[in-house]
Amino acid sequence: MTTPNEWPLWEVFVRTKAGLDHKHCGSLHATDAKMAIQLARDVYTRRQEGSSLWVVRSDQIVASDPSDKAMFFDPMEDKVYRHPTFYALPESVDHM
């Protein structure tokens, strides 16, 4: 959590090249969105990692509750039929 003397925390998402998704790559402190974008550029794309950046205030992210993990995710364990592996795919469809 942010104390009055500490800059708010931002989550940084980097898109490596056009067509790919923005991926979460870390976080940083900044006073506002403009500074967050600049510092994200300096901290996370200095080795040519990016072609686009998103930043979002960490306190604006709604996360699932870790204590809900059993209810939320465990039931999917035995439902392999939800994977589309029981169909014969045409050759032209790659990477399913």
Next chain:
Amino acid sequence: MSPTLMPTSIQPSRDPAAQYVLRLADTCLILGQRLGEWCGHAPVLEEDIALTNTALDLIGQARALLTRAGEIGAQKGAPLLDEDQLAFLREERDYLNVTLVELPRGDFAFTVVRNAMVATFLKLVWQRLAESSDAELAAIAGKAVKEARYHQQHAGDWVVRLGDGTAESRQRVEAALDSLWRYTPELLEDDAVDEYAGASGLGPRWSELRAPWLAEMAVLLDEAGLAVPKDSAFRSTGKRGVHSEHMGHILTEMQYLQRAYPGGTW
């Protein structure tokens, strides 16, 4: 070189084309060195990385310019000197950076005000050098202008934040502006080196950058709520090799390794 000999200093070309390029190269080199001093000392981790990124951009620009200055000197009959020789083996009087960049780094306000001043200047230089009659210089400029544009924006945003921040940040940024402003006329005036560069198409006379530089700084200072300081009669002379008392100290630190271990690499 015989190991029993002390490494001797080298003498750069006195040719005006080489001097024109060296002035820019040394301005980038020395500001890069000054900004490197912030490594591990910036107010926050993120800004520490931002400042050292800027330092590395400037040193990259300096390397390309020093290499080109050495080649131009050799074309005019001087011995060919490489970037390392030019960066580390010259005497103080043979460095041609503007005095502004050799001043000690000061506080964070001093650093961002100076960065905004120099980035604005270099951006204007690079924009003009992109049309240089020297194709090599034009290529360096084409790459460097993108870096300078970001340096200007990043430093300028800080000037606005500090000017429009707390009473203390405002007092500090005003003090920085006041002490730095008197060193800026050196960036905006001509001499014989500029005359040669302008006439030969090598690059702009620095006086041609005066109006756009003042206009861009006025916009920035206005946004920060800061008054443009009054002009002073003082003229710094770093670009002619006559430096402040701070230059020897920064060179001592910069040159120590190459003087102690000639040709050392890692």
